Amino acid sequence: MTVPLSVLDLSPISEGSTARDALRNSLDLARSAESWGYKRYWVAEHHFVGVASSSPAVLVGLIAAATNTIRVGSAAVLLGNNTAAEVVEAFGTVDALYPGRIDLGIGRSGQRRVEALRAVAAGKTVPGAPRETVVREGVVIPAPFDISGLLTSPRLQASLEALAFPGAQAPEFEEHVGEILALLNGTHRTRDGIELHANPGEGADVEVWVFGSSAGPSAELAGKLGLPFGANYHVAPSSTLEAVQAYRAAFRPSDTLAEPYVVVSADVVAAEDDATARELASTFGHWAHSIRSGAGAIPYPDPATALPLPEREGALVEDRLITQFVGSPSTVADRLEHLQKLTGADELVITGVTHSHEDRLRSYQLLAREWGLPALLAA
Template identity: 40%
Template sequence: MSSSANDSHASSKQLRNIPLSVLDLSPIVEGSNATESYKKSLDLAQHVEKWGYHRFWLAEHHSMPSVASSATSVLIGHIAGGTTTLRVGSGGIMLPNHAPLAIVEQFGTLESLYPGRIDLGLGRAPGADQRTARALRRDLRNGEDFPELLQELRAYFNPSLGHTPAGVRAVPGEGLSIPIWLLGSSDFSARLAGLLGLPFAFAGHFSPNYTLPALQTYRHSFRPSEVLQEPYAMVGVNVMAADTDETAERLATTHFQAFLNIIRGDLKPIQPPVDSMDDLWTEFEKLSVQSQLRSSIIGSPDKVKEELQSLLNATQADELMITTSMFDHADRLRSHEIVADVWKS
């Protein structure tokens, strides 16, 4: 994302002065399985904790052979149990898939086990195709009841915020102070987060065209609350870093293939990198993938540092959340290590 239009007024924030966090989908690579994915996710979390990252979030997706984080709350417990200081949470729980009471009980349990380290990020998308969404929800409402579900969920944590079914209490959950974030890839949740005075996380890693409008909507609609006195926005970004630009570009073909397969409806585990994408996609598919991933940062340490700072200049984000899709676990670790190094430099 270019910062040319924003540099004149956006130089106050420096990369080294804001928190960096990680979004993980516990990817399943070709030839592997969920067991190995969970081991690698925990190893990644332990490494990024050591490197100074602030949060480690896991995302709810369903019916995808490349993603092992469908039972998100369970996996959060696994990661939190293997780390000590890292905040661990959901990026996010797709609330319309669940009864609010069940989510409050799950996260109340997590917060009771790992006090002060749990985040609850909530989205309104299904995290799946329509058939899978129907299997999860039974009654599809396309997320229009999200504000009501959110109100019910928040009231289970804090009954003073609203009404819950008579005699129903969330145990554990009630009275616990767990940060609730709204997640979005458009302006719906941005506006709602602003009106409620909640922190907002934008999915810039797959919805780059809406990043700046959504952040503007969030900040414009923000009302101070008991949670926040000022807006707090986090932006997600794909980063594929390596020791050279050429290596990074080759490793990034794994990510391009993943989005190409989504476009085609040909879901499969994470594929190994290739020397060139030219034999794999049509010109139209290439344009589609590149448009959706145009904010991705791919390159050597110097390039990554420059482009992360440009993203920060453009968005004035309070925090950046890094997501990295690579086939080899060692390459993914190295990418996050490079980001940590340039962040601190």
């Protein structure tokens, strides 16, 4: 049986357009994705860059209001930027109006940055096992990319400081997640034993997810708590398999899940034929390089006017380029099937960016048809 497909939307701002355009495009894509049979519509959290998904809870509420049945959520709220109370009250507010449709995805990006800063201060780098790019059962597993330079870039540090009060420190990830779950189920107590009840938030019918990029604390905690797990192949393709394996090894049945449940992400651009898709995706490297260089995501470049990406810059994002799924619907679907089989994913979440909103809509529509999503077949 074919696994469900879902959408991860960054609300990209295209070159020559605005954040207003990007947000309106997100609402349009969400309504279309619902009609085409996608299971969920998730939004990311990014700040001070050329994407408009800076406030996940607000955007989740707007998308829930603009749709009827599709599940809507975050992938992911970054706990380093938000307190447990802020997260629970925000998503509890949305759930109060759209009950049973909201996913609360959380990630530990803030903690990863702190760890990277400590490592650099100690004269170390973020560890990564050296290896060559390989292909396993039709899936490209690239050599790891050392993210320590990115996480410690001055611009990113400035952004982090702008998102928190001076001297503020986020709790350890496990403690932070525990606070969220306690606030949701009404068992939260302060260090002094004082009861706090989030209203709205307590008793909210939200589905809590944990997202991770490696076989580290996120994967292990998701398994230990019996929560569903999202593995980021589109961001960290070198460590996706290890992350999924760590999650399954740590999994314990819970009131939420009797068995592990994994969603794996993939970056996709589909078009009527392979050549057209390659042209639409030809500036993905430029966009990915702006992120990897520490400058922050630029507005997505127009393939009609962009110069070719220099070889040196292309080398910095090679792992992202060779793991992007680009081509005709059948080409993309074939590669997605290999990814699903290798990871054992219960669901795939598709993210994709093109300069033209119409091309992005068409990409998702073509894939939905090729994959056989039920709403499209019934239409």
